Amino acid sequence: MIHIENLHKRFGKNQVLSGVDLNIENGGIYAILGPNGSGKTTLIKSILGMVIPNQGNISVLGQNAVNSWRYRQQIDYLPQIANFPSNIRVKELVRMIKDLRQKDSNEKKLIALFKLEPFLNKKLGTLSGGTKQKVNLVLTFMFDSPLMILDEPTTGLDPASLIQLKKLIQEEKANGKTLLITTHIMQFVEEVADEVIYLLEGQIFFKGTIDDLKKKTGQADVEHAIAAIATETRDA
Amino acid sequence: MRKNISPAVLICGLFIWLICPKNLNAKQIVCPVCEISSIKQAIEIAAAHDTLLIKKGTYKEFNILIDKPLTLLGENYPVIDGEDKGEIIRIESDNVTVDGLFIINVGTSYTADHAAIRVVKSEHFVIQNVVLEKLFFGIYLEKSNNGKVYHNKIIGDAVNEYNSGNGIQLWYSHNVVVDRNIVQGTRDGIYLEFSDNVAIKDNISSNNLRYGLHFMFSNDDVYTDNVFENNGAGVAVMFSKRITMHNNIFRKNWGTASYGMLLKEIYDAEITGNTFEENTIGINIEGSNRIKYRNNEFANNGWAIKVRGACYANTFENNNFLYNSFDISYNSKVNDNVFSQNYWSGYTGYDLNNDGVGDVPYRPVKLFSYIVNRTPETIVLLRSLFMDIIDFSEKVSPVFTPDNLVDAEPLMKRAE
């Protein structure tokens, strides 16, 4: 699904990714973890082609991802903070994204699921953070693409919506899709993730299942396991 | 002997003098198929004070000499075709009238100034209702006084100055009236040299190569109610004194070196009630003193007034300056002229006491016009924002333009 070789990215003097090698197989849910500033978002944006790497190769579904764009047809992306143009209506935004992608979509079901009908004719600028995030989810999940990248999907969601989200994620997994998720909520990771990719100082520190992680660190839960990694490296 | 003439004879003589000539004078009829078929022939056999009635037709003649007092009267505009061979009519007698002729094809020469009609050392001539086409010089008055050039139409086709002549030329001719003529397509429409007390009225002089009207060394002349349009330059007044210029219109004299009026070494003139519209330069003034400019209107000219060299004691009052690119241009920092109570469309001051006179003086010389005088190339920045800004700053605190060049009493409304 995704092959990354020797990926380097620098913003000015700040080296964010320094030689990332990553192989993600088809199917399954991958959680990308790491402390703030470890390069999670940069890694995701590199895969999406929004950040141009200084060095290295990325291929997605067998297609080269650097300086090309067609492969994005196969990706659904949920951006971290739902920044939408504020003066257009929810309905128009949905219609526009559909128009741009020219793909089948099932937005009606999702709108019903997140109870967004009352907001369809509202301008995006007037919506609350949580509602915006729901719109964001609708826009991501309404297409049927083999790869989904979710950047902090739980932000601002109420418990009911969170449950719906988890259900959606499991459904997509059951459909054989590959999902990349970044999050800081370890409970969420434990519930949904098949594998964990831990980024530290611009490199992949750990890649494996949650059980492997627990074993490696000798901790009983993920939260402590992650914390252990952090202390370990600090001590080293 | 004289004492013997009886009063009766005197009265009869007076009677004859008053009435008889008209009855006595014969009317000679000229027409292409008549007994008298040429004008020359008719003049030869005619007695003094005869009238030659020239019927419609074409007369191929040139060098026609009129040496006795005659009236040449054309009926339905007979054509006299000079076939480019030389001068056509030459008048060398007093009291000659030429009326209603259509004269074409005057010979062009580089050595002699051939004219359609030349009047030489004669008085009391009248030239009227004549149409001239394809000419070199049109009507040429040479040392001839007290005559009248009235209601003629002179249509030239001049292309180059060096091989074209003037429409109406006066040389050492005084007390002449030039009235209601139309002159176009010649070198100078009307040209005066050493001619005093001439009145030029109601003429239309347009599309001439050089000047619509041109004065050289001529004094005490008056020109009023004329229109000068689209000439190389409208009117040039040079080396002359006491010229009165009134109610004329100077329009569209537009070109790199063009102007509505050129004043050069002119003293004590009066320029009133004229309209200068759409000329590159409205009035170009060089070395002219004691001139009164009143009630003129300057509209949409490049420069309304361009002052070069020393000009002293001129007054500008009650003129309207409307939408000219530059109102006044000076090439010196000294000013001895008075601007007062003019209307300036560029004036942005106010009138708190409502007396019709602005409370803030107006400075008609822009900094840009000063710069352009210094470095002519800078004109390429005309109408740029930068120039507007520095003009504004100069207006607020003048540094470069003459200090006393102000209209201290600018009008708030157009002068009538």
Add this chain to the structure above:
Amino acid sequence: MLKILKYSFYDLMRSRWSYVYFLFYLVLGFVLLFLNNDLSKAVITLMNIIIVLVPLIGTIFGVMYYYNSKEFTELLLAQPLKRSTIFLGQYFGVAGSLTLSLVLGLGIPFILYGLFRSDAIFNFVLLLVIGAFLTLIFTALAFNIALSNENKIKGFGYAVLLWLFLAVIYDGLFLLSLIIFEEYPLDTFSLAATMFNPIDLSRTLILLKLDISALLGYTGAVFKKFFGTDLGLIVSLAVLLLWTVLPVQRLAFKAKRKDF
């Protein structure tokens, strides 16, 4: 690209500012023609406004739109769309809507006042073409500046500075060099200096077409010889086109290499 263009265009057409801009020109056109019924005079007055205002509005709108639509841009970047498509689409959306406001805003009053029956039509069309070019040029320059500056305030500052430079400071330097080197023949220099600034080029082009060249004296004759001919007009328009194409090219080039 057409789709992005369409959305940017609709987005702008919906915004209040496009209407303000449109109404401004509409009112300007009517007022000018009402004050003096002469079409060709109105064209001259319009020129003064257009060569100053159009670049300013193009610059400010360009920068403002770029920063305001950052979210929209990021949304689009994750879609299967080419980078250059997104930015060129937005650029043409902005420039297109501004041009439309200009052309309609001025066109309507002039047509109502009998433009088609007037011989000023050629000058008027030239004015609109130049106005359109200035919009395209300055919007492109503004987009370039915004793309190179993440900081909004900085971007705005540079954009206004650029306008100030081309509209005012450039002419100041031009004037100074003309005065300093007045002993030398300056015609070629003046011509070149005019070519290098789209505002000066536009101004000169219109001035000469309106036959103010007679005011320009000898220099004017040189200018007239160049700009007055069809070849000169074509060369000038080609230079304006170059002024448009180069920033647009750079825009596409920069957009490809930028991280979001």
